Amino acid sequence: MTDIGKVRELSDTELEQALRDAKQDLWSARFALSTRQLNDTSTIPQTRRRIARILTVQRERLTPQAASATRKSA
Numbered sequence: 001m002t003d004i005g006k007v008r009e010l011s012d013t014e015l016e017q018a019l020r021d022a023k024q025d026l027w028s029a030r031f032a033l034s035t036r037q038l039n040d041t042s043t044i045p046q047t048r049r050r051i052a053r054i055l056t057v058q059r060e061r062l063t064p065q066a067a068s069a070t071r072k073s074a
């Protein structure tokens with residue numbers, strides 16, 4: 001789920017679940033990093049970006065006026 005378009009296709013409940021999963025993945029990756037068990041350190045920023053995308057879509061759905069204003073300026 002790396003594309004913002006795919007995130008926008010999810011329902012509200014799917015977004016909530018995806019956010020929970022991503023936060024759990026981030027916690028696991030940080031734990032593995034601290035115990036020197038994480039081989040691919042790029043998973044941490046990727047997961048952080050995934051969380052940011054999900055939060056962005058949730059925020060857009062809460063305030064549709066702000067979302068349309070940002071799309072027009074972009």
